[in-house]
Amino acid sequence: MDPRLVSQSFLGAESDGILAGVEVGIVGLCGGGSHLVHQLPHLGVSKFVLADPDIIETRNQNRLLGGTPADVEAGRAKTAIAERVIRSINPDAEITVCQSRWQEAIETLRRCDVIFGCVDSYRERDDLERFCRRFLIPYFDLGMDVHEAPDGYTISGQVVLSSPGGPCLWCLGILNQKRLEQEAGRYGKAGSRPQVVWPNGVLAPLAVGLFVQLVCPWHGMPQLSACCEFDGNRHRVETSRLDNAGELRCSHFPSDELGDLFFARS
Amino acid sequence: MTIVFRARSDLLALVRADLHRPHPFAAERVGFLICRAGRLADGGLVILAASYDPVADENYLDDPSVGAMMGPAAIRGAIQRAYNGGAEDLSIFHVHMHAHHGRTGFSEIDDRESRKFVPDFFNVAPAMPHGAVVLSLDQAVGLCWPSPGAAPVPIDRFASVGAPLKTWERG
Numbered sequence: 001m002d003p004r005l006v007s008q009s010f011l012g013a014e015s016d017g018i019l020a021g022v023e024v025g026i027v028g029l030c031g032g033g034s035h036l037v038h039q040l041p042h043l044g045v046s047k048f049v050l051a052d053p054d055i056i057e058t059r060n061q062n063r064l065l066g067g068t069p070a071d072v073e074a075g076r077a078k079t080a081i082a083e084r085v086i087r088s089i090n091p092d093a094e095i096t097v098c099q100s101r102w103q104e105a106i107e108t109l110r111r112c113d114v115i116f117g118c119v120d121s122y123r124e125r126d127d128l129e130r131f132c133r134r135f136l137i138p139y140f141d142l143g144m145d146v147h148e149a150p151d152g153y154t155i156s157g158q159v160v161l162s163s164p165g166g167p168c169l170w171c172l173g174i175l176n177q178k179r180l181e182q183e184a185g186r187y188g189k190a191g192s193r194p195q196v197v198w199p200n201g202v203l204a205p206l207a208v209g210l211f212v213q214l215v216c217p218w219h220g221m222p223q224l225s226a227c228c229e230f231d232g233n234r235h236r237v238e239t240s241r242l243d244n245a246g247e248l249r250c251s252h253f254p255s256d257e258l259g260d261l262f263f264a265r266s
Numbered sequence: 267m268t269i270v271f272r273a274r275s276d277l278l279a280l281v282r283a284d285l286h287r288p289h290p291f292a293a294e295r296v297g298f299l300i301c302r303a304g305r306l307a308d309g310g311l312v313i314l315a316a317s318y319d320p321v322a323d324e325n326y327l328d329d330p331s332v333g334a335m336m337g338p339a340a341i342r343g344a345i346q347r348a349y350n351g352g353a354e355d356l357s358i359f360h361v362h363m364h365a366h367h368g369r370t371g372f373s374e375i376d377d378r379e380s381r382k383f384v385p386d387f388f389n390v391a392p393a394m395p396h397g398a399v400v401l402s403l404d405q406a407v408g409l410c411w412p413s414p415g416a417a418p419v420p421i422d423r424f425a426s427v428g429a430p431l432k433t434w435e436r437g
Contacts, residue, residue, distance in 0.1 A: 021433060107307040113425055113433050135304060136272040136314050136427045164274055164427055214431045224429035258314040259302030264355045264393035
């Protein structure tokens, strides 16, 4: 056992090797993703694919963990900040950096054993989940939102573990046509969406916990699917959406719709 | 060039259960994984198992010199499956099992026989990779023919996608 990880030896005698061997993709390295790149290397995860096209801006500093004023001054890529954070914890980590839209890095992301998605829009969530389903990759979706309410604001968010064969974001009602249409209607006029640091500080560890129970289950009932909803006004996490889904089998992603659509012609 | 092979754990459980059944005379069973594929950035491939076709009892030949010998109907059936009725070609991976835990490998006979029939799949599905996989009770090893005429290459990494998610690299 890696001496740095002896305190988590209850995850299994081979857990250090398992965690070091799993290749993790993280799409989106601002709010949610910046929490993940702190926790995962501490756990012993050593292989990363990091995808984000953006550089840090002043307005990201309220939530991008590890980002500094000097990074803003330097116009540093969010991927570079994430890489620096990971290497500060695990200097031997194998990191593949894709400073691009994830859609331009799909041939790299296909290699990943799991993917965490910390993307801003429902459309991107939909696309990323579709990609993961086609390549049999368990997908952890992290999302948060701040909405105006009659008496102030509501903060909400969710973490979904979407695994091949299990309920998807459509099955769970996280994605629906109305949301996609509303989002498309707002396209170009949204401006800066409200974001704060602490909801991601709840959601990202939940996602990490779901990841660990998937690869190194410490109990007899690891979950293939999960949906944790965060109510940031009542400071609660609930799982009723998946409980209500019961033994739901996904009808949105047939089990034989896999791989490159045009592989034979490429 | 990396070759990755992924399958859902429930599909692999179904395959293992089928391969574990005794046959009237063959010492072991064989079958075919029907797969799709994707390209990787390093020029490699990810192979994705979609379903499983067992070989029917009557399509084995009684050959005590090997664990299982497929008859021509079994091979013909798999070739037809790869052709997929002229629609999108499919990738075919022959599969059998060594009933022990941990790492496994191709026997000399496994290796020899695979090299005889796997290239035939390229006659009907030349754009797809094909190959052969040997399962143990909890792991697997495999060979992939990436293109017509190419020598087989070992599958570098396997993933059994379920809860738990299991991955392993070739030894």
